[in-house]
Structure formats: structure tokens, C-alpha cells
Amino acid sequence: MVQSKKQKYTFLAFCLVPTFIMFAVFTLYPLFSGLYYSFFDWSGASQDKEFIGLANYITLIKDAIIPNTIIHDYFLVITKVIGIMILAMFFAVALTQLKIKEAPFYRIVFFFPNIMSVVVIGILWTFIYNPNLGLVNSGLEFLGLENWARPWLGDENWALPSLVLPSIWAGIGLFMLMLMGGIANVSKSYYEAAEIDGANQWQQFWKVTLPLVWPQIKISVLYIVITTLNGSFIIVQVMTGGGPNNSTHVMGSYLYQQAFVQYNFGYGATIGVMILILSLLTVLILQFLLRRDKVEY
Amino acid sequence: MFVKRSIGQILGRTGIRLPLVLWTIAVLYPIFWMFLGSFKSNAEIYRNPWGIPESFHLQNFVEAWTNYNIDISVFNSLIVTAIGAVLTLVMAIPTAYAIERINFRGSKLLFTLYVSGMMIPMVLGWIPLFFLLMQLNLLDNIFGLAIVYAVSQLPFSIFVLTSFISTIPKSLEESAAMDGMSPYRVLWKIVTPLSMSGIITVTIMNAIQFWNEYFMALIFLQSSENYTLALAIDYISSEAQYTNAWGTLFASLVIAIVPVIILYAIFQQRIAKGMTEGAIKG
Known part of the structure; x- marks a missing residue:
């Protein structure tokens, strides 16, 4: 090129600078600034911002609610990973390997909740769990299991597990598609070879499909973990607001409550730093655990 | 032998279809039910919460539209979505092009910096962002929200657009430059039209994201005349605890979901592909 x-x-x-300035101002600066805020006691009014060193971090360690929020977050991470991966894998195998005519229909339907607003999902499921009108309790009564009916989201022991189902419901489609993409790339000849060697469908799944779609499984698990740790508070906020009695607070919703409801902005930022560190650490550890040499036959 | 085997196959097929059909019902029934509920009166919702409405009446929609200011929040959501989507493109296309096609030191680093933005929990940044917007007079302002949205989708958009631009043959740009076309015109007249498919995918994804978004709107908007649809629905939902205006709530949920359903019906494959590609970044 002559120039x-x-x-x-x-x-x-011209190409890079304006965009980078926007990114720096609205993404990088707030992140680093958040780190800085965590060393202050600050209620939002500019005059009473007071440097308090590590005091927020000491409060964080002593705060009895914090360990619960961490446990709740990882409870959601683990249950979502297990629930989504098992169902998504089952559906992906069924829709690719079993030559079902209406497979595209299922694919289209199962994916749809992935693009629904969390607000719509949350309100819809709040209604499904509604103690009087809800589908869950009506269903249990219909089956003659009235004793199992309960105010799901109002029960301290059941509120958090009740949040898992909507999350799986809303998440499965994307991971099913990712796994289907992986399975589609596995050459048919491997299955033919396995069949000649007398492997049944179950063995084919374990010995051929699973190792060869391992990269997709790994990405899916990481993606579920990251999106849950960085975003589980949205469904919590919509469905329970952290209640009853803090039994569903996750780290993000507790941050929201501390910073934007109680105006402890410095302490809120400290919780934010904890979320950042925990999610980066978790991703690093997971990447180490999930490493597995690429299988090539 | 032949007959026996096909019976076994039929049974196997039915067995495998059962979970598929059940999950289809689990996905579709709540959505259908939301539509049905939007046509029922409140009394009927109590009497017959999960069945077909006795008569279809539009009272709930009228109520939501006029008494709950849904009209204003639909308008706000449309503005935020449109401005956010356009702004994302204006910022992302030149950067994606420069990273992909121009050799400069640090291009890999810049790309990594943008893409890692997809993995960072932004919730930490929202506290300082709140005060930044306040200083810029953009707090409680839908244009401020549109800017924040646009920047938040930059990592995803740059990621998808760079991979798209890399599939355009270089020769077209080179010959245009030979003919004396300036790089600005090459970007605008050659690269942008040729990456239109990628641009459309990114724009649909971003538009759905902005239309649906709830939490940033919750933090950065305060007065009800600035509410986006998600906030208005959340407000109606918390009101309904006391007013029992469930029908109105369902009507507003339907208003929120219909545009998404229409986009999905038209661009189903694009959306599915865009989302899977956005997730497979390792």
C-alpha cells in the first residue's frame, strides 16, 4: 500500500484512540478505582471520604454474612454445572446421534430461554413457585403430595435450591448447542470403527464422544462458572432480593445491598474486590484441573 | 427377527423422545401461560391460574400502557437499545479492523485486553461508574445508560467482528488502495459492507442484550420517567404484591418478550451462532 x-x-x-478512551473511562478506570475505593469509608457524599487502610477488609473477614454469600455462590456454581452439563450433554447426544426427524424443533425451543430477560425469567418462576397459585405446589397436590408443598422462595432452607432450576432452565440451550458443535466435528469413522469393535452405544459415548468433545466440555464448564460468579446476583435480586433472612444472598447481591441500599460504598467496593479475586482464582484452578491432553486417534 | 428389531427401535425412539418432549413442555408451557395470563382478569387468575382464559380481553394491556407508564418505558428501552447498538458499532468496527488488518506493535496485547473484559466481573466497577456518571451529569439519564451499555458490549463485539473481518479477502482492500482510495474510505466503502453479516449478528445480539438488561439500569436510573422496560416490570411486580394486579404484570411481561420472540423467529440461526461463538473464546 502506498501511504x-x-x-x-x-x-x-483514528481507529483505535476514541474507542480506547471510551473503554478506559467506562471500564478500566472504574475497575481500578473500585480497588482504590475499598480502602475508604465512604457514604457517597464527597466530603466524608475517609482513608481507613485495610479496615474494610477486616470488616469483610469478620462479617458473618460473607462466608454464607460465598457458599451460596459456589452452591449455585456446582449445581448449575452438574445440572446443565448432564442435561445439555444428554440432549446434544440425542439430537445429533439418534436421527430424530424433529431435532431442529427441539434445538430452537431449548435455546429460546437463553435470550429471555432475567427479569422475565425471574418473575415467571416466582409465579411458578407461588405458594397458592404456583405450578409446583398445584402439581404436588395433584400428585397427592400435599405435604411437600411449601412456600418455596419464602422458606430459608428451600429458597436457594429453588433458584437453581430457573438458572438451568434458562441456560441449557447454549451449552447444548456448543456440545452439538463439538459432536458434529467428530468424524463418523470413529463411531464406525467402534461399532466394528463391538462397542455398544454407551461405550461409544464414554470412549469416543466424551474424550473428543472434551474441549467443548471444558469451555462450557468454565463459561458456566464465570457467568455464575459474575452474574448470579441478577436472578437473586429479581426473585428473592437476598431474602428470606439473607438465606439467598450471593456476593453480588450483598455488594448491591451494602453499596446502593445502605450507602457503604467503600465496603461495597471491598466485596467487589473479593468477587474479582475469587472468580479469577476459580478460573485459574479450574483451568488447571480441566487440562487434559487433546485426544487424537 | 426383522419385526422384533423394529419394535425395539420404536420403543427406544419413544423412550428417548420422552425427555425431549418433557423439556419442550417445561420450556414452552410457562411462556404460553404468561401469554394466557395476560388476557385474564385478576379474579380469573385466582380462580383458574393455569388454564385457558374464559374470554380474551385486552384490559390488562390498556391498564399497563396507561396506568403503569409502560408506554414511556417502552420508548426509553427503544432509545437505549438503538443508541447503544449504534454506538457499539461505531466504536467496535474501526478497532476490530485495525487489530485484524494493520500491523502495529501491541495489537495482540490490545486484543487480549479487550477480550479479557468479557471475563472480568464488572460489578466492582459499577460503584465508581455510578459516581463517574454523576460527575458527568449522566446519572439517571438514558443516554448515559446507552453509553455504559455500548462500552460493556465492546469486548464481545470486537471479538466477533475481528474474527469476521479476518475472513474477508485482503485483495479487495489492496486493489482499492492501489486505485488511490484512502484507508478511511476503504474501511467505510469496502470493509463495512463486506462484513455486513457479522455486523448484523453482533447488532442483534447487542440489541437483545440491551433490551433485556436489568441490573445496570437498576443502579444507574432512579426516577420512574427514565425507567427502561425491565425496571418498569420489576416495579409492577413489586407493586403486585399489594395490588394483586397480576394480569397487568403478565401483560407487561408479554410486551417485553414479544420483540425478542420476533427477532428470534427471523434470526434464529444467527443468534444461536453468535452466542456460541461469543462463548467459545477459551
């Missing part, structure tokens, strides 16, 4: 160095750099600056 001077100066022209090239002007064009480059």
Missing part, C-alpha cells in the same frame, strides 16, 4: 508512515499512524489513531 506514508504518518498517514498510517493517523489512520491507526
